[in-house]
Amino acid sequence: MKNRNFLSSAIKLMLLLVMLSLDSCQVQDDWLNVKRDKSDISPKTLDDFQAVLDNSNTVNKGYPMLGLTGTDNVYLPDNILGSVTEPERSAYTWGKSIYLGAPTGDYSVPYVVIEFCNIVLDGISTLPISNTQQAQYNNLKGQALFHRAMSLYNLSQLFCKPFNPSTAGSDPGLQLKVSSDPNQKVKRSSVKETYDFIISDLQNALTLLPQQQQYTTRPSKRAAQGLLAKVYLSMQLYQNALEAATASLGENPALLDFNSDKIKPNETFVFPPYSNQLANEEILYFACGQSMVSLWPVYTIGFADSLLYKSYDGNDLRKTLFFKVNTSGRAQFTGSYTGTYLNFSGIATNELLLIQAECLARNQQPVKSRELLDVLLVKRFKTGTYQKLVSPDNQVLALVLAERRKELAFTGQLRWEDLRRLNQDPVFAKTLSRTVNGMKVQILPNDNRYVFEIPEQEIQLTGVQQNIR
Template sequence: MKNIYKKAAFLLALGLTFASCENYLDDVPKGSKSPTTLADYEAFLRDEYTNHRVNIIGASLLLNDQYATLATLSSDRLTNANYMWDENADRIALKVSDETTFYASYQGISTFNLLIESVLNSTKATEEEKRVVWAEAKVLRAMNYFNLVNFYADTYVASTAATKLSVPLITSANINAPSKQVTIQELYDFILNDVKEALPYLPKVSQTALHPNLGTGYAFYSRVYLQMNNYTEALKYADLALAENNKLYDWVGYYNTNKAIIDVPNSYTATTSPMGFNYVENYNYRHGITNNLSTENSIPVERAQRFETGDARFISRWKIYTVGAETYYRRTLSGFFNLGGITTVEIYLIKAECLARAGQISDALGVLNTVRKTRILPASYQDISTTDQATALRAIYRTKNNELVNTLIPFADARRLNAEGVYKVSFTKTANGNTYTLSSDSHLWTMPFPQGATQNPGNGTITQNVDK
């Protein structure tokens, strides 16, 4: 694929020679280094910007989880199509340039393929140490494929997964590696098998926040099984993940510590994001839309209204702001944001949904309220209490969408629920006197491949999964 060629050129520029590459790469340029030791290979897992980018901006715009300015909507037709839910827009034609979501994901996959292929033959390490890095690369590769299939293909439905196409599957770092656009079922089977093979070798404690540990493996398994509507397995692995890490961050405490800054009217002085590498909720850390030390996305007024009253996490992150004709909630945190990895709060809420699906409503709400107590200010807090399954599930979904805003998960969940047909997700808004709607069965829920991929598919072919 095109990105593999890009990556090969980049690596050549660094003078790196990989065991899986062609013979013409065998001669290492003078002054350059060929990776041979385990430390050489493991360093790729620490390449944060290149191999841990999880850009899902199209999904975030579709959900209106981030604010798009009037200037952006006027100048960027693709952003306008997603943000304003334009059913008539030809998004395929509008994707005339490379898309980070696609290329960064496959760039990471190329690196992880290299490690999986080569690290077991590395030097200066025990077999056990080499197998750990091999397993970590397996999990990260599986995570990238999960993101891709839940962005560019239809959501998983057991009755159709074996007949619908997903994304190209590449398992080699060789720049001439063949690719096959496999079915959704084949890709999910591949993802599950990667994690299954990795689990026995994942360490309980990570080398860094970028390295998946055993808790990450269990948590990701839970995420995948939930997306497949397998609530029994999702609950099983949620419990295993929470046995490894069940910490929740005290956002009420964060607000109380910083309220002298947060509560100043019309002041947008930033406080420091706690959601970085040392966030207690992390299983593993990966960048999302925000790639560097900076502030996160602002959000629309309509989106802000879906947070609970007294949500300290919301109050600490955004504040209403008006400039000219535009009003939105401006970001007020500065720092790092784990929007691409996995955190404990997601797993708590997966567990809550699985319990509710099994009819264990009281237990499900106990899990949900455990999360909410660390988020909702005491003056506004009340336990959610109901015996109705639908009411409980909607409360769980509301909290989960708010907790994981600007990650892929609300998008993936909405697609899953729309396919199920019971708890459908749709949106309506008014702008400039017009009403806009994103229906639950809209084709906009599946993103088209960028033209660069379909026109330059490398050693394979790519068929679009949407008509426009």
């Protein structure tokens, strides 16, 4: 009980800090400009609750990234492997334990966001809402449902087995917290229940959110449709994923032309900066991942896998815009859509177009799938150098997956998510191998190590079932 009372106090304090540390572009001035006594730290109006979700430093940043370190897109040389954190080193070498008993933001940060969402959902449910406030109320509730769904989806990609229809009903899922009461104990659901919950939140959000938002840090209807497409793809429900992606993109999806003057190839950050979110028309929802030694180029420790880097054509602008090559010939990813060193972890039209292309290929429509790849790639190659793809129909799916890896190589931890789901298909299952300090290590398809252990503190506090690695 002592730990839970402390947690309740900590959350109240965190809410106060949230209210006092909002991004300047989204500050709710009316709330902040009123003097309040010490007991008045809880949000009480729709504007107050919007301010909770507008704290982008918590809600839109710190997305889990550790899965990416365990993929074939990342290379950490032996001589500097000891410079990364223990969890990063364990993820890279597929160790039996990732966290070694230590706390982790991979687990706690999404649950903090979920707590914020539940505070908003519980709080606004008791407010008297006038007719003139209904649109604001709907928008706010839809945002909270989206953020909760996104947090649960990110957690599921690290702490649950990949969705498998034959075992999802019995595989351990997540703790599905729907109350803002931190003292409430919640057992683990099943993987099926976890995905059903995520889909339900998103379907409800779709009835509430506007088509567009003032800021891309606030999710829109199109962003919710995009996240729904990602969820269905991970479930291998390809027709559903196709419909959701198509609904999100509309008839004329915006794509950033890598030849345009919006791109600054000679500057440190080649893509439009976060401070000018609307400059990158591809971004539907803005979020970025945790800063990690193995992935953050400022540390000059982590690199792109050499085979991945060599897979880009010489006229493919992604080769020079995504990567910078150091004096030793190693390529380092620097081309994030955040316009900073932080990896983009949000939702953008390039990913959704590739979801469309993959689903069309799987639904026996290879010609349409190939045409979508042409639409994307002509904007990625130097002007006048791109030649339309020519390939047998039975090879289009492999082509789409190869382009998906190149286009989204360091976007969130998408490569980790793809390995997990594709390992269930013998055609695309892949054994990953590395040589670390002279020793060969590997991870087989569908290995238990594709599921991270739940932090020990959570096990001690709630007694939930631990994952087996």
